[in-house]
Amino acid sequence: MTFVNENRADTRLTVLGIETSCDETAAAVVRGPLDKNILSNVIRSQIDEHTEFGGVVPEIAARAHIEILDRIVAEALQKSKCSWDDIDAVAATAGPGLIGGVIVGFMTAKAIAMAAGKPLVGVNHLEGHALTARLTDDLDFPFLLLLVSGGHSQFLLVRGVGDYERLGTTIDDAIGEAFDKTAKLLGLPYPGGPHVEKMAKKGDVTRFRLPRPLLDRPGLDMSFAGLKTALRTQAKKLEPVDDQTVADLCAAFQRAVADVLAARTKSALDLFRERYPDTAPAIVVAGGVAANQEIRASLLSAANDAEARFIAPPMALCTDNAAMIAWAGIERLLQGPVDDMKLPPRPRWPLDQSNAGVLGAGKKGAKV
Structure with a gap:
């Protein structure tokens, strides 16, 4: 049939x-x-x-x-x-x-x-x-996708069903893995992502300055292993860490990830406009990490600055x-x-x- x-x-x-x-x-x-x-x-x-x-x-x-x-x-x-x-x-x-x-x-x-x-x-x-965005938002092809699901962190050009071009990816840890490993390092429960986000809301994002890996290089590839290592180094210096330090480290880590994704999203939208000058750009974020509110806000801001449509699926x-x-x-x-x-x-x-x-x-x- x-x-x-x-x-x-x-x-x-x-x-x-x-x-x-x-x-x-x-x-x-x-x-x-x-x-x-x-x-x-x-x-x-x-x-x-x-x-x-x-x-x-x-x-x-x-x-x-x-x-x-x-x-x-x-x-x-x-x-x-x-x-x-x-x-x-x-x-x-x-x-x-x-x-x-x-x-x-x-x-x-x-x-x-x-x-x-x-x-x-x-x-x-x-x-x-x-x-998913075609189910929830009636989105037409082509569009950009930031896929942050499980062990995957990729920017993809979605041209049609079964027609995908990977524009950039993580060269080491995926974002979800980096969140889970950060949580484990700081003694937070599994699953790590939601607990890091919860602690980050109580933290001082300015206390620690963590790196934004690969942003000094062209392209859309990403790296998060070095960011995780920098956080570990800060935590080791301050052992034993109290709850406020954990919250501050979570806030700094989450902001660094959000900044990297926002910068790469801007570059991806620029590339999309070069490829499709007559098509209104749209960036979709999909996968479990898309539930993170700071990351969503950062991506929305980057899309607004680029005058592009931003789509994130419902939390469910x-x-x-x-x-x-x-x-x-x-x-x-x-x-x-x-x-x-x-x-x-x-x-x-x-x-x-x-x-x-x-x-x-x-x-x-x-x-x-």
């Missing part, structure tokens, strides 16, 4: 989405592109299972997905008020991510698709983030969720043809297939 319709405005599809790439077990039902509507979006976090380890343990995550995924799918269908007859296709994350979790979700989707006689769409998790769609996977499935279905049962799950799957991995590659594929 293939869904190809030259007139997208006259097409309506209802898709079940499944997401299990990390430590959220999620299922959703989304309808579109006509009358775009998230009919249900169920997410079960595993934070409690991983907190004592200070990070996600892949084996624990995979087992947790196995235990609860069937119930999450049933709940998503119930909340959507849809029966299997109403579902046109099943979309699921086929990578990248923790391979155990990806296998659980994708093989479950294959089983559902086969049993229900529905088409299967294997979705790149990063493409789910990339296309910033972190991993299945609504974005279902929507990406709809976008893919409209391109046709759909995937077959031979499509494998994969731990690595860059959006820009033509760009070599900055951090290298191996049997699993390019890392970035």
